[in-house]
Amino acid sequence: xxxxxxxxxxxxxxxxxxxxxxxxxxxxxxxxxxxxxxxxxxxxxxxxxxxxxxxxxxxxxxxxxxxxxxxxxxxxxxxxxxxxxxxxxxxxxxxxxxxxxxxxxxxxxxxxxxxxxxxxxxxxxxxxxxxxxxxxxxxxxxxxxxxxxxxxxxxxxxxxxxxxxxxxxxxxxxxxxxxxxxxxxxxxxxxxxxxxxxxxxxxxxxxxxxxxxxxxxxxxxxxxxxxxxxxxxxxxxxxxxxxxxxxxxxxxxxxxxxxxxxxxxxxxxxxxxxxxxxxxxxxxxxxxxxxxxxxxxxxxxxxxxxxxx
Ligand code: CP
Numbered sequence: 001x002x003x004x005x006x007x008x009x010x011x012x013x014x015x016x017x018x019x020x021x022x023x024x025x026x027x028x029x030x031x032x033x034x035x036x037x038x039x040x041x042x043x044x045x046x047x048x049x050x051x052x053x054x055x056x057x058x059x060x061x062x063x064x065x066x067x068x069x070x071x072x073x074x075x076x077x078x079x080x081x082x083x084x085x086x087x088x089x090x091x092x093x094x095x096x097x098x099x100x101x102x103x104x105x106x107x108x109x110x111x112x113x114x115x116x117x118x119x120x121x122x123x124x125x126x127x128x129x130x131x132x133x134x135x136x137x138x139x140x141x142x143x144x145x146x147x148x149x150x151x152x153x154x155x156x157x158x159x160x161x162x163x164x165x166x167x168x169x170x171x172x173x174x175x176x177x178x179x180x181x182x183x184x185x186x187x188x189x190x191x192x193x194x195x196x197x198x199x200x201x202x203x204x205x206x207x208x209x210x211x212x213x214x215x216x217x218x219x220x221x222x223x224x225x226x227x228x229x230x231x232x233x234x235x236x237x238x239x240x241x242x243x244x245x246x247x248x249x250x251x252x253x254x255x256x257x258x259x260x261x262x263x264x265x266x267x268x269x270x271x272x273x274x275x276x277x278x279x280x281x282x283x284x285x286x287x288x289x290x291x292x293x294x295x296x297x298x299x300x301x302x303x304x305x306x307x308x309x
Pocket of ligand 1: 058
């Protein structure tokens with residue numbers, strides 16, 4: 001059983017909790033792949049998505065996960081909600097709590113916003129991405145995809161390339177992959193590499209080739225243009241040439257290595273179109289796995305709620 005009512009990040013999850021989520025997601029993927037992807041496991045429960053930033057994958061996959069498990073779901077469009085009239089995050093959360101909502105999925109530009117919300121609501125809060133801090137459900141679906149391919153994570157080499165500094169996906173993956181025993185190599189322009197990330201267990205590679213050499217999985221990251229103020233790299237074409245993932249770079253990886261990207265991809269920048277659409281790419285499988293992982297989280301947090309609240 002999970003140890004908390006909320007999922008705020010992987011830094012605070014144990015390896016046992018991560019394995020429980022991945023194992024449960026395996027069952028959920030079977031349901032997702034069945035003819036009738038419907039269960040009444042969460043009948044009578046309600047989920048709200050509260051996104052202060054744009055999303056396609058995270059929001060829709062949480063909404064579908066809730067529907068497939070029989071829960072009701074509602075999206076609050078922040079652009080047309082009372083947030084625009086000055087309502088605070090805590091007041092919004094308490095308003096949702098008053099409606100007996102069971103789950104709130106929040107994405108927010110401020111690191112720590114999901115934690116703040118969780119301290120003021122009875123609902124289980126799931127972090128759908130907070131600033132440059134964590135995006136735990138993305139990392140869980142990435143780990144699920146890796147484990148589905150190799151049957152394990154321990155001992156694998158995972159290369160993460162791109163805008164590490166602004167990436168909550170990179171942070172959550174580093175925490176999760178290290179807990180499960182993977183070796184994580186990172187490579188980025190110096191201006192996009194956070195200081196001291198090696199102290200969290202990452203190997204900082206000196207070149208793209210060193211990062212990818214012998215890797216089992218190569219993950220490209222989106223350049224987070226919305227979180228930086230320009231001047232961190234000369235131009236998109238130079239970024240693609242010196243830091244992007246292309247077929248020549250992938251030759252350094254293991255022969256059957258996989259390519260991952262959290263999406264949305266800037267085509268031709270982080271990855272070439274040939275890599276995105278190539279046989280090594282599991283980008284769309286990651287999207288499917290995202291639904292299974294989010295179904296698993298709703299089930300497991302539902303069990304926690306039954307037992308503790
Ligand atoms: N990977 C990810 O978080 O995608 P969205 O922004 O579309 O949710």
